[in-house]
Amino acid sequence: MLSNVCKIGCLAAVVGTFTMSMGSAAAAEVTLRYGHMHTPTSIAGMQAEWLAEAIAEKTNGEVEVQIYPNSQLGKLQELAEGVSTGSIALSHNTAGAIGSLYPPFAAFDTPYLYRDIDHLMAVTDVNSPIMQELNEGLIEASGVRVLYGFYFGTRHLTADREILAPADLDGVKIRSIPFPIYMATVEGMGAVPVPVDWSEVPTALATGVVDGQENPVNVVVSAKLNEIQDYMMLTGHISAAQMIMINEDKWQSLSPEYQQAITEAASEVRERATTAMLDSESSDLAQLRDAGMTIIGPDESLDVDAFRDSVRARIAEEFDEQYGELYEKIAAVE
Template identity: 60%
Template sequence: MITHLPRIARRTLFRAAVLLVMGACAPALSAKSMELRYGHMNSPNSVAGMQAQMFADKVAKYTNGEVTIKVYPSSQLGKMQEMAEATSTGVIAISHNTAGGTGSLYEPFGAFDTPYLYRDVDHLMKVTASDSPLMQEMNEGLIDAAGVRVLYTYYFGTRHLTTNKAVRTPADLSGQKIRALPFPIYMTGVEALGAVPVPVDWSEVPTALATGQVSGQENPVNVVLSNKLYESQSHLMLTGHIMNAQVIVMNQGVWKKLTDAQRQAFEKAALEVRAEATDMVQQQEAEELAKLKELKMTVIGPDEGLELDAFKAAANKLVNERFAGKYGQIYTQIGEIK
């Protein structure tokens, strides 16, 4: 279950390189003030990028300037996995990732991104709330395994498929290479769509699409729009195969250096941003989908012949084969949350 410790030695070179580039990327601490670095892979104009800055602004406000957070978007501090590991080792203080990506630090987190797992967004938010018994249990495991704690989660969106052709059944994707996040649960999700999953870091997706390394990818509509994927992808299929929580994590050693008052300020900021970012995503989803249609992207849903039941059946079959033994108890706990 603890997958973090054997990789520490392999992180040494990455940590040294980042320290050289940043001049000292570890948090700058003093008795009076603290400057922390928050690295992520998303564009500043995406909801993911905006909520990171919202959190930084609120922390500065609620700590009366005692703690400042500088946000580094667009993979400036490394690829997704590198930033996750950098947060674990303390090279940077804060980062965010999908739950499946967080599973690279503590494997059970991958269960949260299982295809077709949640009844709706409200169910997802209850499962991933900081006071959820399951999330508290998972957070303790993450701290023990990787020295990282969850600050908050929010609804990142529901993932859909984009390609350059119409897809209505899993058979339509036979032999097609589709970009997947480089984590097991996502690879399985793409395979369940009927495609050949190809692990590609987000920073490399534009090149992978342009060169034909992959012929499609999957993401929420906000990501498709904010990153202009409509320029390289003609079709959007509303497969809704994974409902995502974005997970914002902080190095546990840095957290311990905060005063009680500062921790309360972080928790207040976290609760507010969680609610605001979730509302932002939900309010924008329909508008963004309409915008993609205006930009001449062909959108295919059940009304256009998309066979959702076929995708769900394929996903459930693979999940049961590969993850029921590993995550079965977690799935039971999630299903019991009302």
């Protein structure tokens, strides 16, 4: 009997020791909270998960990234400020939103700025001279560092009516991201900009607070905005990168080995997310058509040139003095 008790006790001790050993091996030494406003199934949401997985793999689980989607940790402005104050370690946001922390960053989201997607990605590469310059300014001004930016898509207009030219938007209320570069863009398109946080957009559209909004195709699909809006106009007014940022104090607290692992993970996820976004654009557009949304492009008499001229004039009026030199540097990037 005593022998059996000993066997049981010894076995329990071995199991307990093994369990404790496994627990300490799997326990993270560093935990980073990553808050964002997108759904987990959107590409923006999935790339956050990809980053967490890549970092865990490269650090043998010693750095854990905890993801909080759907604005759980705050709205657009609150997320940007949260990373600045350090209440959130990581987030992703538009360059326009980051411009609330350091105004020059907003220039990256200027409409009709990039020649093509390759130009956009070259400019927003964290190793490019322009990004290095602005990242240094952002760190100094707000304590925030951009880790990488991935292609977030090209923004188009959706509405509850057909729109073919800026004149058709006279008096029409279009939701705008609540930051100056976007407000001016919507004004330039001919509409009345109404600032609405992303978390409130579906309700604002459904209740008539706004008549339309503008976003990349993938966002319209993932948020099912086609169930509220009947028309999409392929204005293509902004091609943008979504910027992933980290609190600078948190970054500096990490060991060089962890920093290197995160940098490598960031580079991999940037490419993966950009490829996923590019691959999804045509299929997402087809999905919207199949679901009954009317897609209007130049072949359907959409006057893209009129939108481009009108928007550029409005942007020049408000931002050329502030960002003119930066625009020249961006244009010079090959």
